[in-house]
Amino acid sequence: MSDTSPAATAAPESLLAAPDQATQSQITQEIADLHAEYARREAAGEQVPTTIHDFPPYRSSILRAPTKNPKLVDPETIELYSPAFGQRDVAVIESDLTLQHSGEPLGERITVRGRLLDSWGRPIANQLIEVWQANSAGRYIHQRDQHPAPLDPNFTGAGRVITDDAGEYLFTTIKPGPYPWKNHINAWRPAHIHFSVFGRAFTQRIVTQMYFPGDPLFPLDPIYNSIPRQADRDRLVSAYDHDLTVPEFSMGYRWDIVVDGPDATWSEEEGEH
Numbered sequence: 001m002s003d004t005s006p007a008a009t010a011a012p013e014s015l016l017a018a019p020d021q022a023t024q025s026q027i028t029q030e031i032a033d034l035h036a037e038y039a040r041r042e043a044a045g046e047q048v049p050t051t052i053h054d055f056p057p058y059r060s061s062i063l064r065a066p067t068k069n070p071k072l073v074d075p076e077t078i079e080l081y082s083p084a085f086g087q088r089d090v091a092v093i094e095s096d097l098t099l100q101h102s103g104e105p106l107g108e109r110i111t112v113r114g115r116l117l118d119s120w121g122r123p124i125a126n127q128l129i130e131v132w133q134a135n136s137a138g139r140y141i142h143q144r145d146q147h148p149a150p151l152d153p154n155f156t157g158a159g160r161v162i163t164d165d166a167g168e169y170l171f172t173t174i175k176p177g178p179y180p181w182k183n184h185i186n187a188w189r190p191a192h193i194h195f196s197v198f199g200r201a202f203t204q205r206i207v208t209q210m211y212f213p214g215d216p217l218f219p220l221d222p223i224y225n226s227i228p229r230q231a232d233r234d235r236l237v238s239a240y241d242h243d244l245t246v247p248e249f250s251m252g253y254r255w256d257i258v259v260d261g262p263d264a265t266w267s268e269e270e271g272e273h
């Protein structure tokens with residue numbers, strides 16, 4: 001006789017969840033309370049940062065957020081110790097994540113295109129952009145991602161490209177799926193692509209995430225909501241662009257990245273989900 005009790009049918013990650021984990025409604029309430037508090041502080045004239053690195057609804061951010069001021073380093077000296085951009089030049093084919101194996105990956109093929117800009121709207125050419133993402137089922141090839149969604153033998157989920165003279169980049173990939181994580185009970189990340197942008201020196205690197213329009217998980221996600229202002233969160237959401245959609249081939253999404261100034265794309269500490 002098969003065991004149909006809730007414990008036997010529940011997904012493994014919920015069986016592993018600690019009994020003191022918060023529910024989604026508790027996390028959603030914490031987010032709403034903090035957003036209201038930041039809005040009050042801003043209305044009172046306080047300079048509220050665009051990035052809240054220690055955002056309690058995003059549980060691990062409390063342990064990971066810096067508690068001291070950043071250490072100042074000499075940008076030239078650190079180049080002698082920091083990782084290199086790679087041992088070889090970036091090949092054009094590395095911007096197509098669907099061509100890395102012998103077969104086609106499963107899922108919705110997409111084209112992601114955008115410009116890398118500074119705060120004056122000037123294009124930033126010859127910059128290395130790296131992306132990494134889950135497959136269409138929401139699974140990463142990573143030892144710590146063991147949730148019960150299939151790996152795709154034809155999809156690794158990492159690519160890179162150099163911006164052209166107009167500061168433009170273009171990736172061909174597969175739309176990533178949402179995936180569960182352990183922040184709270186029934187926590188799911190909205191579908192996203194991780195982006196890393198190198199400036200002209202290692203100390204200028206920024207890391208951020210691109211989302212897809214209309215994701216129903218936005219109001220529930222503590223990472224997305226660690227950015228207090230809606231206008232800043234909106235800058236992380238790509239726009240569907242039918243002119244970028246390739247007939248018979250792929251759906252098009254456009255997303256510009258602004259590296260500094262008041263319109264800067266929010267960036268995160270390293271090690272995010």
Ligand SMILES: [Fe+2]
Nearest residue numbers: 192194272273
């Ligand atoms: Fe992720």
